[in-house]
Amino acid sequence: xxxxxxxxxxxxxxxxxxxxxxxxxxxxxxxxxxxxxxxxxxxxxxxxxxxxxxxxxxxxxxxxxxxxxxxxxxxxxxxxxxxxxxxxxxxxxxxxxxxxxxxxxxxxxxxxxxxxxxxxxxxxxxxxxxxxxxxxxxxxxxxxxxxxxxxxxxxxxxxxxxxxxxxxxxxxxxxxxxxxxxxxxxxxxxxxxxxxxxxxxxxxxxxxxxxxxxxxxxxxxxxxxxxxxxxxxxxxxxxxxxxxxxxxxxxxxxxxxxxxxxxxxxxxxxxxxxxxxxxxxxxxxxxxxxxxxxxxxxxxxxxxxxxxxxxxxxxxxxxxxxxxxxxxxxxxxxxxxxxxxxxxxxxxxxxxxxxxxxxxxxxxxxxxxxxxxxxxxxxxxxxxxxxxxxxxxxxxxx
Amino acid sequence: xxxxxxxxxxxxxxxxxxxxxxxxxxxxxxxxxxxxxxxxxxxxxxxxxxxxxxxxxxxxxxxxxxxxxxxxxxxxxxxxxxxxxxxxxxxxxxxxxxxxxxxxxxxxxxxxxxxxxxxxxxxxxxxxxxxxxxxxxxxxxxxxxxxxxxxxxxxxxxxxxxxxxxxxxxxxxxxxxxxxxxxxxxxxxxxxxxxxxxxxxxxxxxxxxxxxxxxxxxxxxxxxxxxxxxxxxxxxxxxxxxxxxxxxxxxxxxxxxxxxxxxxxxxxxxxxxxxxxxxxxxxxxxxxxxxxxxxxxxxxxxxxxxxxxxxxxxxxxxxxxxxxxxxxxxxxxxxxxxxxxxxxxxxxxxxxxxxxxxxxxxxxxxxxxxxxxxxxxxxxxxxxxxxxxxxxxxxxxx
Numbered sequence: 001x002x003x004x005x006x007x008x009x010x011x012x013x014x015x016x017x018x019x020x021x022x023x024x025x026x027x028x029x030x031x032x033x034x035x036x037x038x039x040x041x042x043x044x045x046x047x048x049x050x051x052x053x054x055x056x057x058x059x060x061x062x063x064x065x066x067x068x069x070x071x072x073x074x075x076x077x078x079x080x081x082x083x084x085x086x087x088x089x090x091x092x093x094x095x096x097x098x099x100x101x102x103x104x105x106x107x108x109x110x111x112x113x114x115x116x117x118x119x120x121x122x123x124x125x126x127x128x129x130x131x132x133x134x135x136x137x138x139x140x141x142x143x144x145x146x147x148x149x150x151x152x153x154x155x156x157x158x159x160x161x162x163x164x165x166x167x168x169x170x171x172x173x174x175x176x177x178x179x180x181x182x183x184x185x186x187x188x189x190x191x192x193x194x195x196x197x198x199x200x201x202x203x204x205x206x207x208x209x210x211x212x213x214x215x216x217x218x219x220x221x222x223x224x225x226x227x228x229x230x231x232x233x234x235x236x237x238x239x240x241x242x243x244x245x246x247x248x249x250x251x252x253x254x255x256x257x258x259x260x261x262x263x264x265x266x267x268x269x270x271x272x273x274x275x276x277x278x279x280x281x282x283x284x285x286x287x288x289x290x291x292x293x294x295x296x297x298x299x300x301x302x303x304x305x306x307x308x309x310x311x312x313x314x315x316x317x318x319x320x321x322x323x324x325x326x327x328x329x330x331x332x333x334x335x336x337x338x339x340x341x342x343x344x345x346x347x348x349x350x351x352x353x354x355x356x357x358x359x360x361x362x363x364x365x366x367x368x369x370x371x372x373x374x375x376x377x378x379x380x381x382x383x384x385x386x387x388x389x390x391x392x393x394x395x396x397x398x
Numbered sequence: 399x400x401x402x403x404x405x406x407x408x409x410x411x412x413x414x415x416x417x418x419x420x421x422x423x424x425x426x427x428x429x430x431x432x433x434x435x436x437x438x439x440x441x442x443x444x445x446x447x448x449x450x451x452x453x454x455x456x457x458x459x460x461x462x463x464x465x466x467x468x469x470x471x472x473x474x475x476x477x478x479x480x481x482x483x484x485x486x487x488x489x490x491x492x493x494x495x496x497x498x499x500x501x502x503x504x505x506x507x508x509x510x511x512x513x514x515x516x517x518x519x520x521x522x523x524x525x526x527x528x529x530x531x532x533x534x535x536x537x538x539x540x541x542x543x544x545x546x547x548x549x550x551x552x553x554x555x556x557x558x559x560x561x562x563x564x565x566x567x568x569x570x571x572x573x574x575x576x577x578x579x580x581x582x583x584x585x586x587x588x589x590x591x592x593x594x595x596x597x598x599x600x601x602x603x604x605x606x607x608x609x610x611x612x613x614x615x616x617x618x619x620x621x622x623x624x625x626x627x628x629x630x631x632x633x634x635x636x637x638x639x640x641x642x643x644x645x646x647x648x649x650x651x652x653x654x655x656x657x658x659x660x661x662x663x664x665x666x667x668x669x670x671x672x673x674x675x676x677x678x679x680x681x682x683x684x685x686x687x688x689x690x691x692x693x694x695x696x697x698x699x700x701x702x703x704x705x706x707x708x709x710x711x712x713x714x715x716x717x718x719x720x721x722x723x724x725x726x727x728x729x730x731x732x733x734x735x736x737x738x739x740x741x742x743x744x745x746x747x748x749x750x751x752x753x754x755x756x757x758x759x760x761x762x763x764x765x766x767x768x769x770x771x772x773x774x775x776x777x778x779x780x781x782x783x784x785x786x787x788x789x790x791x792x793x794x795x796x
């Protein structure tokens with residue numbers, strides 16, 4: 001590449017652009033034989049490879065060139081209808097295909113939310129800790145993050161009330177089911193309390209629901225959206241129940257917001273892949289998804305239990321950790337002042353990676369926290385990796 | 399969906415968000431039996447359906463679950479290497495895989511350019527007329543567009559010099575090969591002259607090269623980038639030579655800019671589909687792409703000639719039009735004050751659509767212009783559609 005004549009003039013927002021620590025760790029890990037608790041990776045041994053291969057073959061045989069052309073920015077109509085009829089109905093919401101926008105993973109939904117709503121300086125209320133890639137997506141639009149502490153049963157309502165009053169946030173971003181990074185699930189009461197508070201403020205609820213299908217304990221709870229009377233954007237994904245490589249998420253919102261988001265999607269990537277949309281739809285109609293999800297939940301529950309077992313038996317006294325009823329993550333708080341980043345430096349050398357807590361905080365970080373993914377490593381790797389983690393934690397706690 | 403309590407507070411940039419007229423026209427057209435000269439759609443009869451089906455089957459058989467997981471934001475490494483070794487080399491550029499970012503179509507590259515470079519109010523120099531979706535992508539970042547007239551052999555160098563001097567644009571966006579919407583290809587001399595002018599200014603060259611492979615007359619010319627000594631971003635795509643549904647474009651730029659764009663991509667959609675990236679790579683290595691592109695060029699040349707024939711024989715005297723040496727579009731300037739939008743209103747009723755010129759102008763539009771795509775309609779449709787167009791033009795010219 002030619003050299004830059006003078007200092008290149010990037011936009012100011014580039015200064016706040018932070019690479020995802022998790023994606024950087026995973027990139028480093030990908031090149032070697034590393035045990036990873038870092039990413040939010042589904043268990044690859046459970047991907048329905050044959051069903052997807054069959055669906056791909058069938059789509060290309062039956063639809064031919066129609067599956068290889070540019071498609072509508074809104075997304076493949078039958079798949080939008082499936083989302084409305086199945087994904088939304090399961091959440092207790094009546095919707096039609098016209099209320100749905102399909103996105104390149106639910107990550108794109110977050111970028112489109114940023115594009116459509118966030119002005120520089122706008123207050124955006126976030127859980128603390130929060131989903132790393134939501135922080136990253138919104139940060140490009142230069143908001144001011146307002147963190148609210150996440151408790152074991154959801155968002156702290158007193159803090160929420162105070163923050164809403166004081167900051168009048170434009171958006172409130174929540175992951176009420178098996179939150180990333182903590183695994184916390186909001187209780188029914190907490191959902192009601194939050195909805196009640198939100199109703200009193202002119203703020204947009206952005207509810208991100210990627211893990212709902214992965215509940216292996218307890219009862220399904222309605223989205224906060226169902227209790228609220230709020231301008232809202234609800235988003236979900238097929239990445240966790242089928243495959244992230246289909247890059248297919250969805251957005252449900254009101255007509256005005258949907259219209260703006262569709263145009264923002266046109267500007268961002270014109271349209272999603274018609275091929276993968278049709279493959280996904282073919283899978284959904286011919287493959288027993290419910291049975292597949294039930295198998296996922298059984299296995300993830302077992303993997304969670306194993307990881308909890310290793311934490312309980314190997315980690316030092318004073319370690320605190322969540323016990324998620326679903327999803328993919330356990331959140332660990334180390335005793336004393338042990339720095340998770342120092343810990344990572346030590347474990348990387350021994351071939352084990354995880355996500356230190358720092359990057360998940362929209363405000364002041366708690367440095368003795370970390371996120372462990374329990375769905376990716378197999379049993380042998382998990383045992384070995386957790387032993388190494390425990391040894392290095394003990395080395396640091398002295 | 400719940401109703402909005404009070405007026406929803408969208409970001410200011412939403413006010414400038416304009417839906418793509420072309421995508422709106424195509425959406426309307428999709429629902430009925432319409433002859434479309436509107437989109438930039440490849441000829442669907444030439445999609446290599448069997449090759450893509452074979453590639454998909456092989457990828458899922460050989461790579462299995464590895465093809466269904468999250469992947470790196472930079473893109474599938476072998477495909478990045480292919481882009482460096484083949485796509486860049488053909489353009490006279492020596493590059494390595496590390497210099498390449500794969501994007502969800504080259505449209506995403508434009509969005510990432512906007513994210514990384516454009517501050518509100520920044521001057522962005524555009525061809526006039528310009529690629530509609532580049533206008534749309536950049537507009538989200540609220541630049542001030544500075545148009546420079548496009549002549550038959552490229553950008554007007556006197557106007558370019560004056561605009562560079564007066565506006566010090568941060569970016570200069572060019573499509574030198576078979577430009578969208580005009581089909582104009584910059585001459586070698588014009589490329590040199592432009593590069594010479596750019597060298598004297600601290601501006602970023604964004605060169606968009608989606609149609610290069612679709613040359614059916616004349617000699618390949620190097621990108622303007624090759625003559626410039628400029629901070630630059632070069633982008634291309636596989637949408638025109640294989641299939642838009644693979645949603646695969648690429649960016650070549652310097653390490654600093656690439657790093658920022660990778661993080662911006664993380665924030666935008668995490669990563670592209672590993673499945674479609676591997677399918678594409680499998681196609682590229684096993685399928686005779688050169689022979690396929692040669693067949694595409696033969697057919698597109700024939701289709702161009704037919705459309706030129708209908709324009710020449712059916713359209714009224716005083717109609718001006720380009721004679722592209724490649725690509726997918728002819729640009730027509732109607733005699734007198736005929737409004738292309740009025741024309742569209744008339745032809746839609748008779749089942750024929752095209753893209754009126756208005757939306758392609760970053761500055762003051764010329765309303766008697768229109769873009770005709772010659773690659774999508776088959777011969778029978780083209781003859782019928784061009785006759786209807788000609789009749790309605792004559793009706794409007796009186």
